[in-house]
Amino acid sequence: xxxxxxxLWSAALLLILSFLVLYPVAMLLLGALTNTNxxxxxxxxxxxxxxxxxxxxxxxxxxLALANSLIVCGGGTLLAxxxxxxFSWVVVRTDTPCKRFIAAASLIPLFVPPLVAAVAxxxxxxxxxxxxxxxxxxIGITWRFNAYSMFGLIVIFGIYYAPYVYMFTASALRxxxxxxxxxxxxxxxxxIKTLFTVTFPLIAPAIISGMxxxxxxxxxxxxxxxxxxxxxxxxxxxxxxxKLTNWSPPLYSTAASVAIILMIVTGFLVFLQQxxxxxxxxxxxxxxxxxxxxxxxxxxxxxxxxxxxxxxxxVVVLPTLALxxxxxxxxxxxxxxxxxxxxxxxxxxxxxxxxDNPLALRSIVNTMEVGCxxxxxxxxxxxxxxxxxxxxxxxxxxxxxxxxxxxVAIPGLVVGVAYLWAWIGLPGGLYGTIWILALAFIARFMxxxxxxxxxxxxxxxxxxxxxxxxxxxxxxxxxxxxVLPLARPGVIAAMTLLFILAIRELGSSLxxxxxxxxxxxxxxxxxxxxxxxxxxxxxSLVQTVLLAVLIGIAHLLSRGRTDSSSVGRAG
Amino acid sequence: MxxxxxxxxxxxxxxxxxxxxxxVSFRIAAGEIVVxxxxxxxxxxxxxxxxxxxxxxxxxxxxxxxxxxxxxxRGVQVPSRLRNIGMVFQSYAVWPHMTVKQxxxxxxxxxxxxxxxxxxxxxxxxxLVGLAEYAARPVTQLSGGQMQRVAxxxxxxxxxxxxxxxxxxxxxxxxxxxxxxxxxxxxxKAAGVTAxxxxxxxxxxxxxxxxxxxMQEGKLMQMSAPVDLYNxxxxxxxxxxxxxxxFLKGELASxxxxxxxxxxxxLRIGAPPPGRAGDSVVVAVRPENIVxxxxxxxxxxxxxxxxxxxxxxxxxxxxxxxxxxxxHRLEVIELGTVPRFNANDSIRVVIPPDLSWVFPQDAKxxxxxx
Ligand SMILES: Nc1ncnc2c1ncn2[C@@H]1O[C@H](COP(=O)(O)OP(=O)(O)OP(=O)(O)O)[C@@H](O)[C@H]1O
Ligand SMILES: [Mg+2]
Numbered sequence: 001x002x003x004x005x006x007x008l009w010s011a012a013l014l015l016i017l018s019f020l021v022l023y024p025v026a027m028l029l030l031g032a033l034t035n036t037n038x039x040x041x042x043x044x045x046x047x048x049x050x051x052x053x054x055x056x057x058x059x060x061x062x063x064l065a066l067a068n069s070l071i072v073c074g075g076g077t078l079l080a081x082x083x084x085x086x087f088s089w090v091v092v093r094t095d096t097p098c099k100r101f102i103a104a105a106s107l108i109p110l111f112v113p114p115l116v117a118a119v120a121x122x123x124x125x126x127x128x129x130x131x132x133x134x135x136x137x138x139i140g141i142t143w144r145f146n147a148y149s150m151f152g153l154i155v156i157f158g159i160y161y162a163p164y165v166y167m168f169t170a171s172a173l174r175x176x177x178x179x180x181x182x183x184x185x186x187x188x189x190x191x192i193k194t195l196f197t198v199t200f201p202l203i204a205p206a207i208i209s210g211m212x213x214x215x216x217x218x219x220x221x222x223x224x225x226x227x228x229x230x231x232x233x234x235x236x237x238x239x240x241x242x243k244l245t246n247w248s249p250p251l252y253s254t255a256a257s258v259a260i261i262l263m264i265v266t267g268f269l270v271f272l273q274q275x276x277x278x279x280x281x282x283x284x285x286x287x288x289x290x291x292x293x294x295x296x297x298x299x300x301x302x303x304x305x306x307x308x309x310x311x312x313x314x315v316v317v318l319p320t321l322a323l324x325x326x327x328x329x330x331x332x333x334x335x336x337x338x339x340x341x342x343x344x345x346x347x348x349x350x351x352x353x354x355x356d357n358p359l360a361l362r363s364i365v366n367t368m369e370v371g372c373x374x375x376x377x378x379x380x381x382x383x384x385x386x387x388x389x390x391x392x393x394x395x396x397x398x399x400x401x402x403x404x405x406x407x408v409a410i411p412g413l414v415v416g417v418a419y420l421w422a423w424i425g426l427p428g429g430l431y432g433t434i435w436i437l438a439l440a441f442i443a444r445f446m447x448x449x450x451x452x453x454x455x456x457x458x459x460x461x462x463x464x465x466x467x468x469x470x471x472x473x474x475x476x477x478x479x480x481x482x483v484l485p486l487a488r489p490g491v492i493a494a495m496t497l498l499f500i501l502a503i504r505e506l507g508s509s510l511x512x513x514x515x516x517x518x519x520x521x522x523x524x525x526x527x528x529x530x531x532x533x534x535x536x537x538x539x540s541l542v543q544t545v546l547l548a549v550l551i552g553i554a555h556l557l558s559r560g561r562t563d564s565s566s567v568g569r570a571g
Numbered sequence: 572m573x574x575x576x577x578x579x580x581x582x583x584x585x586x587x588x589x590x591x592x593x594x595v596s597f598r599i600a601a602g603e604i605v606v607x608x609x610x611x612x613x614x615x616x617x618x619x620x621x622x623x624x625x626x627x628x629x630x631x632x633x634x635x636x637x638x639x640x641x642x643x644x645r646g647v648q649v650p651s652r653l654r655n656i657g658m659v660f661q662s663y664a665v666w667p668h669m670t671v672k673q674x675x676x677x678x679x680x681x682x683x684x685x686x687x688x689x690x691x692x693x694x695x696x697x698x699l700v701g702l703a704e705y706a707a708r709p710v711t712q713l714s715g716g717q718m719q720r721v722a723x724x725x726x727x728x729x730x731x732x733x734x735x736x737x738x739x740x741x742x743x744x745x746x747x748x749x750x751x752x753x754x755x756x757x758x759x760k761a762a763g764v765t766a767x768x769x770x771x772x773x774x775x776x777x778x779x780x781x782x783x784x785x786m787q788e789g790k791l792m793q794m795s796a797p798v799d800l801y802n803x804x805x806x807x808x809x810x811x812x813x814x815x816x817x818f819l820k821g822e823l824a825s826x827x828x829x830x831x832x833x834x835x836x837x838l839r840i841g842a843p844p845p846g847r848a849g850d851s852v853v854v855a856v857r858p859e860n861i862v863x864x865x866x867x868x869x870x871x872x873x874x875x876x877x878x879x880x881x882x883x884x885x886x887x888x889x890x891x892x893x894x895x896x897x898x899h900r901l902e903v904i905e906l907g908t909v910p911r912f913n914a915n916d917s918i919r920v921v922i923p924p925d926l927s928w929v930f931p932q933d934a935k936x937x938x939x940x941x
Contacts, residue, residue, distance in 0.1 A: 177662050177664060179660040179661075179662050179664035180664050180666060182623075182625050182651070182658075182660070182664070183658065183660060183664040183665075183666075183722075183725070184666075184677070185625070185650075185651045185652050186623060186625075186651050186652065186654075186656065186657070186658045186726075187652070187677050187678035187681055187725065187729075188652045188653075188655075188678055188681035188682055188729070189652060189677075189681050190652065193681070197677075198666060201668045202666070202667070202668060204668075296627075
């Protein structure tokens, strides 16, 4: 009886997973192999051949987008490594003052939505009207910042994705026996020599996995290249895919092919990263707890502190100021510095105009609705999977585990294209409803949710469960009376995380929204592309404040256990 | 080219708590091995790290040979890498991303030594520590004991003036520890280097050290040859720490070298203690040095008192007794596989005057006898 119930349970989970993950991916593959259009030709009409896919591979536009993606993400990754490594070393290994502040500052960019960051930087550093350039002009410098360039893209990617490298390297440094460095010092090596011959080689696995992860995330980001790359005509894979679906008639099957290329590159890198993470690590554990071996920097410690302050200013303070100025100023044109402080120039007009548009309010309501559905349904489903995989001996739990991890290797934008292919042709289907967005988000963020839950599930001792079993509770009774109450803080935190991830998601929404189901991130991009800087900035501020409040709540709910890593992977 | 080490009035105060090292002074002659011994947290590692330059002393001075290494009051603080010392860490600290040879060659490569010379010296030192055939192995494929030898080879290869070792054997299993500690002394002596060795294991200290320094709460309580440490403890702490278990309170009698106990009995002491008649003192006697005799056995000896056996515990090659005498409960250890007495036997104990030590019993030195 119990065996049958367990079997049915696994079958149900597998069925739902197939519906959420396998079916869309299969449809994407199918789409890449046909040259039919599901909207025009109807669902189920396919003309399968490898020709389309091969044709796409030879298309110079695709190759250009691929090359741009690799250059931008590669450059961004190098910069991210430089920044992340520097700060992790400063925080873990030096006597720089205010280290807690620096540690926090190094993680903050994770919480900034990439689209908002990009919008803010376009306001700051667009070649003609950027605020920074106005500033330069007013003090007589002819050199100009240019965010609309390959270099601009690389810098923005590098500074906002440095936390990935930081997270990995900081914990590796923390786990490293300081005696390894001291031994080098005693052997006669200078501090710099020690850094390059001992410290960095020892944490190489962490550096590499941070690099791979940040590369993968950059590769899947749409917002930044859309905002900064498009004006300079620098297509990358993500923006190119979207452009394909926006042509008339839309080239859905070409988009699917490019999406497959993106997925393959991502999947390969994620695989590589998992190998590095699970591979042999050099971290040696000594018998005693380590004392923090900090390096006395002398006066240089003010320099390292200044670096952190500059970083925080660049990634958070300047962009926020730019949004505030642009959002509250009637006209962004600034003649002189003095006029920047002229209060007569400021008003709420952009906010009024933003909310005069019924679509704005609708998008906020829609976003909240999608967020709630995603959080509740996704949270419960992830809990069911996490519990089944980690805590039961149900049949097929290996399969459940594997399928539920697949989305790790699929960029959000590809999820969007896959869902598009899966549902657009089906009459009376999900397409055009809030639910398709929610389901796509649930699938996309499932690995992160399950991971967040598993950690809290592991904190519940097996014995507590077993005690309940022995007391005669059934499995469901045990879950209800023991596991759920104990896991509740974790579940609530995971749901909040899911909510936050869902409301800032852009990549997959792009392909799945309709005018009735417009969401905030997409509308923000629309405003930006419409060229109205004031409203764009105002809307960015609205979203930022909303997100800040939510993150604050999440932080309270998880009682300080910030799961910044999960916010991170999603970009 | 070993050199002497002179540490004078060394103090190290961390941001919190009492000083970790408190006014420690000692001198190690060139080529000598000195062991710092003491309970956990007494400041051994901190002393060593100050000498290595990994920790900056608060005050005092450290010189190696003719060179002043650290004197905070005079603003002298030579960085570790210029001190030309070798150090072996408790956690081995061999670099796992290098082979045995690369580990050992690393210090030489920092010193601009020619390639041929590097090869020659690596081969030599690996021979010395018995790892000649392992040169090409990654260190992660070595056992703990072998890693420790690599660490030792790395610390010796550039012929440092001074070798520092911080509990190098404590991560090894008991058997290996015994074997390696004898070998360690052989290798250090063969290299002829001055060595300062930190441990909390007395047996290790006795076997390895030419002299032993006992530390407590940051202070150096005594530094002397192992034999003297066990037979001429300078204070109650050292006596207690080296295993003296019997403490008899009394006061100095008027006759020189006599202590009157509260029971009225008088104990004779070999070396007349300093102080005046009437001073409160503690007499310390090792369990191994007390002699038990059957009651009524002939022969007149000093300090022979009637006693009663409370209990005896047979340990195979020795028997420990608790006996009641002089108003105290004394512990006695007798070697031999045949226990001689049973509980409640009436016997006599002899407390040898030459192996009893008298310490003043003032508030400071009144270490609670365990
Ligand atoms: N970095 C530090 N900051 C603050 N206090 C410290 C620091 N390092 C050591 N101490 C303190 O100094 C004292 C001596 O420490 P030390 O490591 O020298 O002891 P030890 O004799 O080596 O002990 P063990 O046998 O356990 O290794 C301890 O009370 C310790 O708590
Ligand atoms: Mg120590």
